[in-house]
Structure formats: C-alpha cells, structure tokens
Amino acid sequence: MIGAITALLVCQLAGEILTRALHLPVPGPVIGMVILFMALLARRKPAPETLGGTADALLGNLGLLFVPAGVGVVLFLPVLARDWAPLSLAILAGTLAAIAATGRIAQALLPKEALLPKDDP
Amino acid sequence: MTPLAEIWVYLAQEPLAALTATLLAWLAALRVHAWCGRHPLANPVLIAVVLLAGGLLAAGIDYRAYFSGAQFVHFLLGPATVALAVPLYRQFALVRRSALAATASIILGGAFAALAGIGIALALDAAPEVVASLAPRSVTTPVAMGIAERIGGLPSLTAVVVILSGIVGAALGPVVLDWAGVRDWRARGIAIGTASHGIGTARALSVNATAGAFSGLAMGLNALATALLLPLLWGLLAQ
Numbered sequence: 586m587i588g589a590i591t592a593l594l595v596c597q598l599a600g601e602i603l604t605r606a607l608h609l610p611v612p613g614p615v616i617g618m619v620i621l622f623m624a625l626l627a628r629r630k631p632a633p634e635t636l637g638g639t640a641d642a643l644l645g646n647l648g649l650l651f652v653p654a655g656v657g658v659v660l661f662l663p664v665l666a667r668d669w670a671p672l673s674l675a676i677l678a679g680t681l682a683a684i685a686a687t688g689r690i691a692q693a694l695l696p697k698e699a700l701l702p703k704d705d706p
Numbered sequence: 707m708t709p710l711a712e713i714w715v716y717l718a719q720e721p722l723a724a725l726t727a728t729l730l731a732w733l734a735a736l737r738v739h740a741w742c743g744r745h746p747l748a749n750p751v752l753i754a755v756v757l758l759a760g761g762l763l764a765a766g767i768d769y770r771a772y773f774s775g776a777q778f779v780h781f782l783l784g785p786a787t788v789a790l791a792v793p794l795y796r797q798f799a800l801v802r803r804s805a806l807a808a809t810a811s812i813i814l815g816g817a818f819a820a821l822a823g824i825g826i827a828l829a830l831d832a833a834p835e836v837v838a839s840l841a842p843r844s845v846t847t848p849v850a851m852g853i854a855e856r857i858g859g860l861p862s863l864t865a866v867v868v869i870l871s872g873i874v875g876a877a878l879g880p881v882v883l884d885w886a887g888v889r890d891w892r893a894r895g896i897a898i899g900t901a902s903h904g905i906g907t908a909r910a911l912s913v914n915a916t917a918g919a920f921s922g923l924a925m926g927l928n929a930l931a932t933a934l935l936l937p938l939l940w941g942l943l944a945q
Contacts, residue, residue, distance in 0.1 A: 650779055650783045651751050651783070654869060
C-alpha cells in the first residue's frame with residue numbers, strides 16, 4: 586500500500602513540476618493522472634493489484650475530499666446573499682442545462698456498443 | 707480559566723477536532739444517503755457541508771481554524787485525482803473505441819456550460835466580476851480559480867461556485883439525464899464529468915464503473931479545453 590501511495594505522490598509531484606516548468610494551464614494532479622495513465626499503458630498488463638486497491642479506496646470516498654473546501658461556503662454568505670439570483674440561476678439552470686446538452690450530444694456522437702456493461706459494482 | 711474553557715481552547719487550536727468532525731459528518735452523511743435509498747438528491751457531499759457549515763456558524767468558529775485541521779483530508783484530493791488514471795485504464799478498451807466522439811462531446815459540452823453560465827449571469831445584470839467568476843464554474847477547482855483570475859473574476863468566489871455546481875450536478879444531474887433520455891452509461895459519465903468535475907465523478911464512480919471512467923476522462927479533458935479556450939472566448943466576447 587505504501588508503494589502504491591508513493592507511486593501516486595511521485596506522479597503528482599512530477600505533474601506539479603511539469604506544470605510549473607512548462608507553464609501548463611492544467612493543475613499538477615491532472616498531469617499526474619496523465620503520467621500514471623501512460624505508465625499503465627506502457628506496462629501492457631492489468632493495473633497492479635495494490636495500486637488498484639489503493640485507487641479504489643481513495644476514489645470510493647472521493648466525495649469526502651471535497652468537504653473541507655465546500656465548507657468554505659461560510660466565507661461567502663454575504664456575497665451569496667447579495668448576488669443570489671444570478672448565482673443560483675447560473676449554478677442551477679446553467680449546470681443542469683449543460684448536463685442535459687452534453688449527455689444528448691455524447692449519446693448522439695458515441696458509436697453504439699453492442700455489449701454495454703450493466704451496473705457492475 | 708475554567709476546565710471547560712481550557713478544553714474548548716485546546717479543541718479550537720488543535721487540528722484533531724476539525725479532522726474528527728469532518729469524518730463524523732461524512733459518516734453521518736453516508737448514513738442519511740443510505741436511508742434515502744442512495745437517491746442522488748441526498749448527496750453526501752451536500753449533507754456533510756451543510757452539517758459542518760451549520761456547526762461552524764452555530765459555534766462561531768472561524769473557517770480558517772477549521773481548515774487547519776480539515777486540510778489533511780483536503781490534501782488527499784491531489785493523489786485521488788492521479789488515481790483516476792486507474793479506472794480510466796481499466797476501461798481503456800471501451801474508451802479508445804469512442805475517443806473521438808467523447809472528445810468532441812466534452813469540448814462542445816464544456817463550451818455550452820461556460821456560455822450558459824455567462825448568458826444567465828449577464829441576463830440578470832450580475833456584476834462583471836461575478837460573471838467572470840461564474841464562467842469557469844464547470845471545471846475542477848484549481849483550474850477554475852486560475853481562469854477566473856485571468857479573466858477578472860474572484861478566485862475564492864469561483865471556488866465556492868465550482869463546488870456548488872458540482873453538488874448540483876451530482877444531486878440533480880442523474881434526474882435530468884433520465885428526463886433527457888440519456889441511458890448510455892458512457893454518455894451519462896461524460897455529461898456529469900464535463901459539467902460537474904470531481905464531485906460529479908465521485909457520484910458516477912459510486913453508481914457505475916463505465917460512467918465513472920468516462921466522467922474522470924471528461925473532467926480532465928474539460929479542464930484542459932476550458933483553460934485553453936475560455937480566456938480566448940472571453941477576449942472575443944469582451945470586444
């Protein structure tokens with residue numbers, strides 16, 4: 586498990602260094618995700634079991650990791666109270682319209698799959 | 707100082723209490739989510755944030771004091787983002803067959819999400835810095851904050867708007883996708899990941915492995931596309 590965590594941190598660190606060195610517009614962890622993906626592709630084998638287990642444990646509680654930043658909403662209650670109409674409408678209607686539009690576009694463009702996996706996990 | 711006050715000072719200063727409260731709120735939120743039959747509206751992120759924000763306001767605790775403890779959880783966001791490569795790799799055969807269509811949908815959907823936010827905010831006469839803070843709302847927080855800064859928004863307001871958009875997408879997105887008749891798990895994942903970044907991806911991963919992989923892919927690609935294109939688009943619109 587420590588090996589898997591170290592692998593994740595090494596990829597993130599490499600990503601952070603690359604974004605700064607090359608002035609990339611994407612944050613380090615996203616570049617780290619690309620690096621890990623490339624490394625998995627290069628091995629041409631299924632993902633190592635310990636890495637898979639660690640990734641599943643982290644991603645199984647991904648929502649928890651957004652909670653501390655989300656509680657930061659308390660700092661913006663005055664702004665939210667002042668501009669509540671455009672903020673709530675853009676967040677609610679804008680996001681939901683974007684989800685419906687993106688889903689329809691994707692469903693129209695994607696090649697049909699004969700065997701889509703059902704609810705597996 | 708009374709013993710009770712001493713204990714309070716200890717709890718308020720040490721990271722232990724904030725960290726424990728965050729985990730307890732999350733466990734309570736998962737319990738409520740399970741009670742509600744895992745309905746998307748009973749989103750655990752939303753429930754935990756409401757519990758903790760209410761607690762901070764009621765107890766008069768400063769957010770910065772809370773965050774000094776909760777940052778240990780926040781830190782794991784980085785490695786977790788890297789870990790999204792694993793589900794993507796497991797689904798790679800499926801992803802590769804639809805790579806071009808997926809990329810096109812993500813770019814079109816990302817542009818639509820940004821324009822919808824800008825359009826609604828402008829129509830309601832929002833202040834220019836509020837419009838600029840709303841424009842990058844559908845991409846993952848660090849990217850959105852960087853974009854907001856470049857186009858004249860308030861990065862900290864953007865962070866809140868991004869998280870609220872993620873919660874809205876995770877809580878109501880599945881319902882909207884049912885209405886819109888989007889039943890393909892790949893398309894559902896792309897829609898949620900494009901509009902609701904990591905919080906949407908967390909929900910997608912918990913429902914279906916294919917949707918989760920495509921949602922992670924959409925989150926990463928939309929972050930890249932929006933970071934490159936939105937400042938250009940903003941420059942054109944401003945003229």
